[in-house]
Amino acid sequence: MTNPNDLENFQFKKNDTVSLRQFVYKEIREAIIKGHLEPGARLREVEISKQMNVSRGPIREAIRILEQEGLVISHPYRETVVVDLSEEEVIHLLVPTRRNFELFAAQKAVSVLTDDDFAYLDNIILNMQEASNQDDLDRLSDLDLKFHERIVERCVSPAMFRIWNSISGKLHARFLIQGYSHSSLQTVVEEHREMLQLIRSGDNERIEQHLQKHIK
Amino acid sequence: MTNPNDLENFQFKKNDTVSLRQFVYKEIREAIIKGHLEPGARLREVEISKQMNVSRGPIREAIRILEQEGLVISHPYRETVVVDLSEEEVIHLLVPTRRNFELFAAQKAVSVLTDDDFAYLDNIILNMQEASNQDDLDRLSDLDLKFHERIVERCVSPAMFRIWNSISGKLHARFLIQGYSHSSLQTVVEEHREMLQLIRSGDNERIEQHLQKHIK
DNA sequence: CATTTGTAGATTGTCAACAATCTATTTTGA
DNA sequence: TCAAAATAGATTGTTGACAATCTACAAATG
Numbered sequence: 099m100t101n102p103n104d105l106e107n108f109q110f111k112k113n114d115t116v117s118l119r120q121f122v123y124k125e126i127r128e129a130i131i132k133g134h135l136e137p138g139a140r141l142r143e144v145e146i147s148k149q150m151n152v153s154r155g156p157i158r159e160a161i162r163i164l165e166q167e168g169l170v171i172s173h174p175y176r177e178t179v180v181v182d183l184s185e186e187e188v189i190h191l192l193v194p195t196r197r198n199f200e201l202f203a204a205q206k207a208v209s210v211l212t213d214d215d216f217a218y219l220d221n222i223i224l225n226m227q228e229a230s231n232q233d234d235l236d237r238l239s240d241l242d243l244k245f246h247e248r249i250v251e252r253c254v255s256p257a258m259f260r261i262w263n264s265i266s267g268k269l270h271a272r273f274l275i276q277g278y279s280h281s282s283l284q285t286v287v288e289e290h291r292e293m294l295q296l297i298r299s300g301d302n303e304r305i306e307q308h309l310q311k312h313i314k
Numbered sequence: 315m316t317n318p319n320d321l322e323n324f325q326f327k328k329n330d331t332v333s334l335r336q337f338v339y340k341e342i343r344e345a346i347i348k349g350h351l352e353p354g355a356r357l358r359e360v361e362i363s364k365q366m367n368v369s370r371g372p373i374r375e376a377i378r379i380l381e382q383e384g385l386v387i388s389h390p391y392r393e394t395v396v397v398d399l400s401e402e403e404v405i406h407l408l409v410p411t412r413r414n415f416e417l418f419a420a421q422k423a424v425s426v427l428t429d430d431d432f433a434y435l436d437n438i439i440l441n442m443q444e445a446s447n448q449d450d451l452d453r454l455s456d457l458d459l460k461f462h463e464r465i466v467e468r469c470v471s472p473a474m475f476r477i478w479n480s481i482s483g484k485l486h487a488r489f490l491i492q493g494y495s496h497s498s499l500q501t502v503v504e505e506h507r508e509m510l511q512l513i514r515s516g517d518n519e520r521i522e523q524h525l526q527k528h529i530k
Numbered sequence: 531c532a533t534t535t536g537t538a539g540a541t542t543g544t545c546a547a548c549a550a551t552c553t554a555t556t557t558t559g560a
Numbered sequence: 561t562c563a564a565a566a567t568a569g570a571t572t573g574t575t576g577a578c579a580a581t582c583t584a585c586a587a588a589t590g
Contacts, residue, residue, distance in 0.1 A: 116390070117390055117542090117543065117544090118543075118544070119378070119543085119544095142570095142571075142572095143571075143572070144570090144571075144572095152544085152545095153544060153545045153546070154545085154546090154572090155371065155374075155543080155544055155545065155546095156543080156544070156545095158371075158375060158572085158573085159374060159375055159378045159543095160378075162335070162375045162376075162378040162379050162382075163378050163379075163381070163382045165379070166378075166379045166382035166383055166476060166480075167382055168472075168473035168474070168476050168477065169473075171472060171473070172572090174332070174333055174551085174572080174573085175550075175551045175552055175571075175572055175573075176551085176552065176553090176571080176572080177552095177571080177572085178572090181471075181472075181473050183471065183473060183474075184471060187418075187470065187471055187474050190414075190418050191414065191415060191418055191470075191474055191477075194414060195411050195414065195477075198406075198407065198410060198411065199407060202403075202406050202407055254403065254407075255397075255399065255400060255403055256384075256387060256397075257384035257385075257387070257397050257399060257484070258384070258399075258403050258407055260382060260384050261384065261407075261411075261477070261480070261481070264382070264477070265477070268473070333572090333573065333574090334573075334574070335573085335574095358540095358541075358542095359541075359542070360540090360541075360542095368574085368575095369574060369575045369576070370542090370575085370576090371573080371574055371575065371576095372573080372574070372575095374542085374543085375573095388542090390542080390543085390581085390582095391541075391542055391543075391580075391581045391582055392541080392542080392581085392582060392583085393541080393542085393582095394542090531590105532589105532590095533588100533589085533590085534587100534588080534589070534590095535586100535587080535588070535589085536585105536586080536587070536588080537584105537585085537586075537587085538583105538584095538585085538586095539582105539583090539584090539585105540581105540582085540583080540584100541580105541581085541582075541583095542579105542580085542581075542582090543578105543579075543580065543581085544577105544578085544579070544580090545576105545577085545578080545579090546575105546576100546577095546578105547574105547575085547576095547577105548573105548574080548575080548576105549572105549573075549574070549575090550571105550572085550573065550574090551570105551571085551572075551573085552569105552570085552571075552572090553568105553569090553570080553571095554567105554568090554569090554570100555566105555567085555568080555569100556565100556566080556567070556568090557564105557565080557566070557567085558563100558564085558565070558566080559562105559563095559564085559565095560561105560562090560563090560564100
C-alpha cells in the first residue's frame with residue numbers, strides 16, 4: 099500500500115496539541131463525569147498544578163469553564179468542590195432539555211451528516227455491540243455519549259452544542275453513580291441501531307416517537 | 315427615622331466588592347446583552363485590560379465564563395468575538411428550554427419564596443408600570459429579566475440557575491436587537507402581574523397555561 | 531508575474547511572584 | 561473559665577513579564 103518512494107501521498111500528522119487550559123479542562127471534566135471525583139470532592143489549584151505540571155493560570159481558567167458548565171462550584175477565597183444535583187432537577191430540567199436538543203439535532207441530521215459521519219456512527223454501533231457482549235458498561239456508556247455527541251455537534255451551532263454538552267455531562271455523571279436502569283446492555287445497542295436507521299430514513303415523525311421512549 | 319445617637323441600629327454597608335473577574339464578567343455580559351457589543355464584535359484582552367485598569371488574568375477568566383455561557387466564541391491564538399445565534403435555534407431550543415425552567419421554578423415558588431421575595435416582586439411590578447407609562451422599553455425589559463431571575467434563582471439549584479441565566483441572557487440579547495413583538499408595553503406589565511398572582515395562589519395548573527401564552 | 535519564504539507587529543497563552551482572604555489555633559483579658 | 565482578639569498556615573485572587581502563535585505584508589525565488 100505505502101510505497102517509500104511515493105512522497106506525493108505522504109502526510110504529516112496534524113498537530114493535535116491544544117492549549118493547556120483545554121487539556122486541564124478535559125482532564126478534570128473526565129474525572130468528574132467518570133466518577134473518579136465524587137460530588138463534594140475539593141479541587142485545590144496548587145495540588146492540580148503540581149500533578150499536571152502546569153501553572154495555576156490555565157487551571158483557574160479551566161475551573162471557570164467547569165463552574166459555568168455546572169460541574170463544580172467555587173466559593174470565593176475558600177474552595178471549589180464538585181457539585182451534587184437534586185434528583186428532581188435532573189428529571190424535570192436536564193432530561194427533557196437534553197431530549198429536546200437531541201430531537202432537534204436528529205431531525206436535521208439527514209440533511210447535515212456526511213458519509214464520514216455515518217461511517218463513524220456505524221462504527222460506534224459495532225463497538226457498542228462488542229462492549230455489550232463483554233458486559234463492559236463503562237465502555238458502552240462512553241460510546242453512548244460519543245454517539246449523541248457527534249450528531250448534536252454537527253447539527254447545531256457551537257453555542258448550542260456547549261449547552262447540550264454541559265447537560266449531558268451532568269447526566270452522565272449522575273447515572274454512572276446511580277447505575278444504569280436499562281433492562282440489558284443489549285437493549286441499549288438495539289435502540290441506537292434503530293435510531294441511526296431512522297435518522298438515515300429522515301422520518302422525523304418516528305424519530306420523535308423513538309426518542310420519547312429511548313430517554314425513559 | 316434615623317437618629318444619629320441610635321448606634322444600635324447602625325449598619326455598615328455590606329462589602330459588595332466581588333472579585334475582579336466577577337466585575338469584568340458582569341461588565342462585558344451586560345454590554346453584550348444590552349446590545350452595546352453587537353454580534354461579531356471583537357474582544358481584545360489588552361484593550362479591555364487598559365479600559366478597566368485590571369490585569370489580563372481576571373479578564374481571561376471572565377472570557378472563559380462568557381465562552382462557556384455561549385455569549386462569545388474564542389479561536390485559539392486568534393481572537394474572541396461576540397456570537398450570533400440562528401433564529402431557528404432560538405425558537406426551537408432556547409425558548410422552550412427557558413419556558414420549561416420557568417415553569418418548574420414557578421410551580422415550586424409558592425412554597426419557597428419569602429415575604430421579602432414577594433415584596434421585591436411587587437416592587438418590580440410597580441416599576442414596570444412606571445416604565446410602561448413612560449414608554450421606557452430598556453427599563454421594562456430590564457425589569458422583566460429581574461422578575462424571572464429572582465424566581466428562578468430562589469427555586470432552583472445554583473447549577474441549574476447558571477443554565478437558565480445563560481439561556482435568558484442570549485434570548486435577551488437577541489430580542490433587544492429584533493425589537494419586542496408585544497402589542498404594547500402595558501400588556502407586558504399585565505402579564506407579569508397575573509403571573510405573580512397565580513404564583514401566590516399556587517395554582518400549578520393555571521401557571522402552566524399562563525406561561526404557555528406568555529412566552530409567545 | 532505568481533508563488534513561496536521570511537519578517538514585524540499584534541494578540542493570545544503561560545508562568546512565577548506577590549497580595550488578599552479564609553480557617554483553625556493560640557493568646558489575651560475580664 | 562470563657563469569649564474576643566491576634567496570629568500562622570493554607571488557599572485563592574491578581575499582577576507583570578515572557579513565550580508561542582497568528583496575520584499581514586515585504587522580500588526572495590523561479
